[in-house]
Amino acid sequence: MKRILTGDRPTGKLHIGHYLGTLENRVRLQDSYQTFVMLADVQALTDNFINPAKVHDAVFEVAIDNLSVGIDPNKSTIFIQSLIPELAELTAYFMNLVTLSRLQRNPTVKDEMKQKGFGTNIPVGFLNYPISQAADILGFQADLVPVGKDQAPMLEQTREIAKKFNELYGKTFTVPEILLGRVAKLVGTDGGNKMSKSLGNVIGLSDQTETVRKQVKSMYTDPNRVSSDIPGDVVNNPVFIYLDAFGQPKHQSTSDNFKQRYKKGGIGDVEVKDFLFEVIEEFLEPIRQKRQYYESNPKIVHEVLRQGTIKARIEVQKALQLAKSNMGFEFKDF
Numbered sequence: 001m002k003r004i005l006t007g008d009r010p011t012g013k014l015h016i017g018h019y020l021g022t023l024e025n026r027v028r029l030q031d032s033y034q035t036f037v038m039l040a041d042v043q044a045l046t047d048n049f050i051n052p053a054k055v056h057d058a059v060f061e062v063a064i065d066n067l068s069v070g071i072d073p074n075k076s077t078i079f080i081q082s083l084i085p086e087l088a089e090l091t092a093y094f095m096n097l098v099t100l101s102r103l104q105r106n107p108t109v110k111d112e113m114k115q116k117g118f119g120t121n122i123p124v125g126f127l128n129y130p131i132s133q134a135a136d137i138l139g140f141q142a143d144l145v146p147v148g149k150d151q152a153p154m155l156e157q158t159r160e161i162a163k164k165f166n167e168l169y170g171k172t173f174t175v176p177e178i179l180l181g182r183v184a185k186l187v188g189t190d191g192g193n194k195m196s197k198s199l200g201n202v203i204g205l206s207d208q209t210e211t212v213r214k215q216v217k218s219m220y221t222d223p224n225r226v227s228s229d230i231p232g233d234v235v236n237n238p239v240f241i242y243l244d245a246f247g248q249p250k251h252q253s254t255s256d257n258f259k260q261r262y263k264k265g266g267i268g269d270v271e272v273k274d275f276l277f278e279v280i281e282e283f284l285e286p287i288r289q290k291r292q293y294y295e296s297n298p299k300i301v302h303e304v305l306r307q308g309t310i311k312a313r314i315e316v317q318k319a320l321q322l323a324k325s326n327m328g329f330e331f332k333d334f
């Protein structure tokens, strides 16, 4: 069976952007791929090192997010990155294969550095995280990596590292493919940016009904449409983007009808938003129910992660063993 490895940085609860970017694909493919889901706490620490407790606590939150959207622990393996030290060892060998300037050119790293205001004081751990992420992926010999669009440069670097290693030391690692989500990058409720918790433009997978209602009501629509009887834009309008994303296939015809009317100036924002609210609630309700089950059974979650980590670690140990053997870098009888 082919393999999937993907993961999340545990810094807080996940949102509907994560769902469309990657979670949906993991759930959909867990029957046809051997699926590994990493809670990437070591990576999360690279820009949250002043607050390890936050990352530690978020590991369980993000585990529950995954379970609530339908990751089935009997099919998929969920595990904790920091409990697999072999990943750090693999990272060390990969570090020799990547230049500093290549890391500095990684577009996602560049963006994040700006966002986080590191300026010229870039922590080495942060700059290095694409290499560590390559170890996450190659350590599992993954064939496919379902991620959001912002992760494409990471996959590109991972593929380069795999090829370089294979070239130098002989065929060792599977060169993985990326799998983008149906909506690879979801605009936030403010219409301006990618959905991101720090920007407050998020609808969380664990948000309660009233929070969702408020957030949908305050959503950005078409700023040029000063009254509901003039034609409006549906293309760059997050309300319609979300309707398309979450209303299919059941609400397709209503969405299409609303779109037609909106384009002609025949429907108000309030009516469309009320409909979107219903659609999102319908999507979130079963997720909330699963969450409730796992939140009231923390021992089950703990056991899922404990067993998942044991299983995952064995796979990384195998890959590391093969890597060292192909490098001719083994010490026998030690």
Ligand code: TRP
Residues within 6 Å of the ligand: 005, 006, 007, 008, 009, 038, 040, 043, 133, 136, 137, 145, 147, 151
């Ligand atoms: N970088 C990913 C994110 O920010 C998380 C991640 C860590 C990951 N290791 C991974 C994703 C390996 C895919 C594969 O969301």
